[in-house]
Amino acid sequence: MDPVLNPYAPGAGSPPPELAGRDEVREAVRICIARLRLSRPAKSVLLIGLRGVGKTVLLDQMRQDAEAGGTHTVHIEAPENKSLPALLAPQLRLALLRLSRSEGAKDLAVRGLRALAGFVGKLKVTFNDIEVGIDYEPEPGLADNGDLEGDLAALLEEVGRAARAAGTALVIFIDELQYVEEAQLAALISALHRCARQKLPVTVVGAGLPQLRGRMGEAKSYAERLFTFSDIGALADADAKLAITVPAQQEDVEVEPAAVDLIVKETQGYPYFLQEWGKCAWDVADASPISVEDVNTASTEAIAALDESFFRVRFDRLTPAEKKYLRAMAELGPGPHRSGDIAQQLGRGVASFGPVRNSLILKGMIWSPTHGDTAFTVPLFDDFMRRIMPGETWRERAQD
């Protein structure tokens, strides 16, 4: 069928044609923000899930929902090597400038911009990656102690006061939150806690890999009092079916029920895979309805496409030692696996794999569900590792 009209959208952060199965968590965030604006206590939400389950697109949708309701928002994505203050400062500046255009909030927003100037001026020494325009002179004593925890709290309080005066809230959406360093994460949690105690309408809605849950608790033990952790995973069968059938129907195309079932089975309901299968099945089919035979042909193409994109980008970032470690994990199946069993595959003691395991965790490739266990953060990655490093030759260099 005409590839130009193909509705499916495989790709990192590509909005799906049908955002299936996420209404409940969207509603939870809507309620949280509405309560915040009424100065009612509200736990914010952190979306926790593996690669490709749809955290980024969900966060984007929540942001649109919030803006549509008159809530101010900013969005940042934490990369592996940039400081949180460097990411936050330019976004908070934009938020404050926007608030300063609101009559009732102007003075407080200007005070916020002064706080930002103090914040940046002092912290630039520690975080020399901060780059932000300064609109007003700092006010001595305002967010300028030079310690992140106190200054971030002071800054967010000013932002919160300005947002309250403007009759809105500021929601900071942060993607890939697991990459934020522990001390910076602690400062953020503590700042939000201070805002919450004063009922100021500032919050964070975040997303990250499963290790984020543990990292939040390690950063501040009371993190769970501020956040609800919402597991974002594979879609339930009924939702996975909708993810395939609704976009087709919108283009007047039918998918045979058995073909839909086959896609759901092959993808195990994982959102990224659903989009890839939908796209390939559409391109393979000559005409509506898309049949089981079409899906069978599409499966080969979809796997090849995933190998070249979704899996490949992650694989290419690995060192040879990291690849070998993941290959050993894959040998044992989807996991989670005991660290000892993985080490055994590689013929050496567990301790010697500490560094490689740590760097894989830092890169967000694996995580530890419970002490001594290791799991992939990418669904179906074990199959991929066996495809890309087939046979037994990977073992030959296992003694390296």
Ligand SMILES: Nc1ncnc2c1ncn2[C@@H]1O[C@H](COP(=O)(O)OP(=O)(O)OP(=O)(O)O)[C@@H](O)[C@H]1O
């Ligand atoms: N609820 C959904 N229904 C259907 N498709 C979805 C849904 N959520 C996401 N997708 C699709 O899944 C793919 C991955 O989405 P997204 O990039 O948001 O995942 P992610 O969890 O942020 O992944 P990563 O951890 O790699 O950043 C996209 O192609 C998107 O269109």
Ligand SMILES: [Mg+2]
């Ligand atoms: Mg993402």
